[in-house]
Structures are given as structure tokens and as C-alpha cells.
Amino acid sequence: MIIIMKHGAAQGEVANVVARIEQMGCQVHLSEGEERTIIGVIGNGRPIDGEQLARMSGVERAVPVLRPFKLASREFHPSNTVFPLNGVSIGGRQVITMAGPCAIEDRDQLLDTARAVKDAGAHVLRGGAFKPRTSPYSFQGMGHEGLKLLAEARQETGLPVITEVMAPEQVPLVTTYADILQIGARSMQNYALLHAVGESQRPVMLKRGMMSTVEELLMSAEYILSHGNDRVILCERGIRTFEPYTRNTLDLSAVPLLKQLSHLPVVVDPSHGTGKWELVAPMAMAAVAAGADGLIIEVHRSPETAMSDGAQSLKPSRFSDLMSSLALVAQAVGRTI
Numbered sequence: 001m002i003i004i005m006k007h008g009a010a011q012g013e014v015a016n017v018v019a020r021i022e023q024m025g026c027q028v029h030l031s032e033g034e035e036r037t038i039i040g041v042i043g044n045g046r047p048i049d050g051e052q053l054a055r056m057s058g059v060e061r062a063v064p065v066l067r068p069f070k071l072a073s074r075e076f077h078p079s080n081t082v083f084p085l086n087g088v089s090i091g092g093r094q095v096i097t098m099a100g101p102c103a104i105e106d107r108d109q110l111l112d113t114a115r116a117v118k119d120a121g122a123h124v125l126r127g128g129a130f131k132p133r134t135s136p137y138s139f140q141g142m143g144h145e146g147l148k149l150l151a152e153a154r155q156e157t158g159l160p161v162i163t164e165v166m167a168p169e170q171v172p173l174v175t176t177y178a179d180i181l182q183i184g185a186r187s188m189q190n191y192a193l194l195h196a197v198g199e200s201q202r203p204v205m206l207k208r209g210m211m212s213t214v215e216e217l218l219m220s221a222e223y224i225l226s227h228g229n230d231r232v233i234l235c236e237r238g239i240r241t242f243e244p245y246t247r248n249t250l251d252l253s254a255v256p257l258l259k260q261l262s263h264l265p266v267v268v269d270p271s272h273g274t275g276k277w278e279l280v281a282p283m284a285m286a287a288v289a290a291g292a293d294g295l296i297i298e299v300h301r302s303p304e305t306a307m308s309d310g311a312q313s314l315k316p317s318r319f320s321d322l323m324s325s326l327a328l329v330a331q332a333v334g335r336t337i
């Protein structure tokens with residue numbers, strides 16, 4: 001349920017409503033907008049007497065929230081969530097680009113790529129140290145050594161870094177290196193992991209599971225939010241369909257849909273979304289046109305010899321060309337890059 005306060009309601013009136021909700025054994029989520037204050041009520045499983053709250057002084061109305069996600073919903077939090085990261089804002093007017101290799105393979109590979117994506121204008125360096133591979137015989141990532149290289153690349157380029165955390169027990173280690181924690185598609189419903197990153201002090205990028213609905217994605221975001229971390233970024237990375245020509249089917253309709261349902265920033269991953277480097281640039285441009293707040297793109301200096309996801313990785317020069325094209329699309333939709 002949300003309680004919409006009257007325009008200009010006094011602080012004391014808001015405090016009384018909050019106190020009453022807490023007495024009912026419910027939790028409160030306050031959203032103080034420019035126009036009015038909205039109080040989100042997170043129930044305890046028992047019915048909430050909305051009429052009683054609606055009669056309180058300063059209250060305009062009480063509206064039941066029928067959707068199963070609350071903290072992630074736009075009803076609870078009408079304005080966009082925007083938060084700073086290393087001098088840029090995520091969720092604001094600027095479209096944020098995260099770029100780098102699928103996996104950290106060695107020092108030169110990572111540092112070369114980091115310099116190249118930085119020169120091209122990327123805002124965040126990506127690189128996997130713990131890799132969730134379908135086969136246990138495929139390269140599993142460099143682990144802790146990879147995280148140290150990521151720290152070196154951050155130091156040299158000044159770019160913040162995003163990297164995947166695969167298990168709750170890895171959260172403390174990965175948090176010491178990463179500026180953004182990535183939850184991979186395969187982990188979207190690992191509730192112990194969502195709980196752990198919900199208690200961490202880092203922004204989290206949550207990728208949509210390969211067979212997950214938009215509502216399931218938002219319910220997973222709700223886990224992170226409900227454990228106290230309000231810096232959650234949603235990521236559309238393609239879902240599995242019957243179409244074999246692409247690795248996944250990139251669901252770009254999820255972008256405006258998520259923006260409608262939720263206040264959280266939305267990032268698109270056209271690399272995993274298509275599996276083919278030739279399709280990455282057109283889908284990246286389409287994502288920006290559709291309202292994405294950011295992109296995450298795999299870049300490799302030698303895609304032919306990449307240890308993972310070479311077929312969907314852009315060479316640095318192609319990434320640089322894409323950044324120029326994206327600037328034009330961003331401008332057309334009132335954004336910057």
C-alpha cells in the first residue's frame with residue numbers, strides 16, 4: 001500500500017502516519033518528491049487497514065499496490081533512481097557505457113583493452129574474474145588474480161570497474177575490488193547471493209535470467225532492495241527463445257516496460273543479447289533509442305583468440321566507432337553519452 005500525502009503536508013503529519021504504520025508492525029519506505037511525500041507501506045503478511053490511514057491528518061489517499069514488487073516499483077518511488085559513480089550519474093540524462101573483455105585473461109590483455117575503451121569514451125571497465133561457464137571444462141576465470149589486475153587497470157585509467165560475483169562467500173572479496181557488483185543471468189534467482197549483495201555497500205547490476213520474466217527480474221531486485229541496498233541497476237541481456245540464429249533474443253521492449261514499472265536504472269547488454277558482434281552496434285543504438293540508461297559491451301583486442309565470448313566481442317576500433325554513432329542516437333532522444 002502507498003499513502004499519498006497532501007501537497008504541502010506538514011512534517012509532523014508525515015511523522016504521525018509513519019508512527020502509525022510502524023505500530024501496525026509494517027515497514028515504511030519514504031519518498032519525498034518535490035510535489036508531495038509518498039509513504040510506502042511494506043506489509044507483514046496481515047491485511048493493512050488503509051481506510052484508517054486515509055483518515056489521518058495530511059493524508060490525501062491510500063492506494064493498494066497490487067504488484068508483488070514494492071520497493072522496486074514506480075508507485076513506491078515515482079522519480080527515477082539516480083546515483084553517482086566516479087563523477088558520472090547512473091540513471092540520469094547521460095547514458096553510461098561499460099565496456100571491456102568478457103573475461104580477464106592476462107595483464108596485457110586487460111590493460112590494453114582498458115586503455116582502448118577509456119580512449120573511446122567508456123565510463124566503466126568490465127571484466128570477469130569469476131566466470132559462470134556452461135561447461136566445467138571451459139576457462140573459469142582468473143579469480144582473485146584477475147581482481148588484482150582489475151584494480152591495476154582502475155588505477156591506471158581511473159575507470160571504475162564492474163565484475164561478477166557468483167557466490168555469497170565471494171561477496172567480501174569482490175567488494176574490495178569492484179565498484180559495481182554484477183549478478184549474472186545464471187544467478188538471478190540465487191536468493192542467498194541476492195541477500196548478501198543486498199547487505200553490501202556497493203551498487204549491484206542484476207542481469208535478467210535467461211528464462212526469466214520481467215516480473216521475476218523485479219522480484220529479484222526486490223530481494224536486494226529489501227536487504228538495504230538501494231543502488232540496483234537492472235540489465236536486459238536477452239532471453240532464450242526458439243530462435244537459433246542468435247545466442248539469445250534481446251528483449252528491447254523490456255526497456256520501456258521496466259522504466260514504466262520501476263524507478264531503477266536499466267542497462268542493456270547487446271553482446272550476450274545477440275551473441276554476434278555484427279549485431280551489437282545496431283542493438284546498442286536501438287537500446288539507447290528505447291530509453292536505456294546504459295550499455296554493457298564486450299570488447300576484445302583479438303576476438304578470434306578470446307578465451308570466452310569472442311564471437312560477440314567488438315574490436316576496440318569498432319567499439320570506438322560505435323561510441324560515435326551512439327552520441328547521435330543519444331542526442332536524438334534528449335540524452336548524452
Ligand code: PEP
Binds near residue numbers: 128185207237
Ligand atoms: C558476462 O557478462 O560475461 C556474463 C556471463 O553474462 P550473463 O550472466 O548475462 O550470461
Ligand code: MN
Binds near residue numbers: 272308
Ligand atoms: Mn561474456
